[in-house]
Amino acid sequence: MQKRILGGSGLEVSALGLGCMGLSFGYGPAADKSKAIELIQKAFQLGVTFFDTAEVYGPYTNEELLGEALAPFRDEVVIATKFGFKNASTSEGLDSRPETIRAVAEASLTRLKTDRIDLFYQHRVDLNVPIEEVAGTVKELIAEGKVKHFGLSEAGEGSIRKAHAVQPIAALQSEYSLWWREPEKEIIPLLEELGIGFVPFSPLGKGFLTGRIDENTRFDTTDFRNTVPRFSEENRKANQALVNLLGSIASKQNASPAQISLAWLLAQKPWIVPIPGTTKLPRLEENLAAAAISLTEIELTEIQAALNQIEIHGHRYPAQSQKMVGG
Secondary structure (H helix, E strand, O other): OOEEEEHHHOEEEEOOOEEOHHHOOOEOOOOOHHHHHHHHHHHHHOOOOEEEOOOOOOOOHHHHHHHHHHHHHHHHOEEEEEEOEHHHOHHHOEOOOHHHHHHHHHHHHHHOOOOOEEEEEEOOOOOOOOHHHHHHHHHHHHHOOOEEEEEEEOOOHHHHHHHHHHOOEEEEEEEOEOOEOHHHOOHHHHHHHHOOEEEEEOOOHHHHHHOOOOOOOOOOOOEHHHHOHHHOHHHHHHOHHHHHHHHHHHHHHOOOHHHHHHHHHHHHOOOEOOOOOOOOHHHHHHHHHHHHOOOOHHHHHHHHHHHOOOOOOOOOOOHHHHOOOOO
């Protein structure tokens, strides 16, 4: 697989990473451990060198899973994890106090079976702690060799600028896909200006852009999509127009809608590295094959023109979660 550099940081990763959250958390019951390890290791065999986790995924179990799965080739991969929630619980609110950041770093190092965190993200901006203080704490961890690079997730322009002035940010991780293009307005130009890489999570619209979800789909009771307005039955039906568009483009490329969605993201900027997640080996292989698909300028123009005619229905987060975005 091709490699990409995240902004001006010099951090080299595979063009597509693997978002590992769904193996332990969020989309229903956790995957069988042995099968999850097999999938992670298969991703590495297929060229993935960039793996994304967080202490809240589980909580804790996802980091432990990655630590075990990646141990045989730890020095050949880049591991990203995150801090920023009180007691590793999204329901308890944010906590990016320096002592918390340090405690999370030490605990994550142990769970990941490693001596350094390659990319350490603030999971969400904590308005109760100055972002300069957060960046300064990570800067100290970098000086101590426990962290290699600093990142932010779902941060707004002000926080990005202030943090970057204290400790250069290697990457911003935020949602970006064909059905959430808000970052194009302010965030992507800002990242280009500052030399910061962009790591889109949910690049397949939490599964919707694969074409395998429609208004009749029923999610597991523990699946967080049950709480997402965009995934209401009514909105899934309304948003089918985007999936139909992807299907028509995919058929011309002898590809799948998921592959076109990922190829579109890769075509936007050379420093964008999507991290699709899956629990299934066939889907993993399908997703990673997208790195070899090149969309022509004509195809990209056609997609843009079609997107301008499609209205996306429903918010991407429930109200409580939306409060934690863009600080």
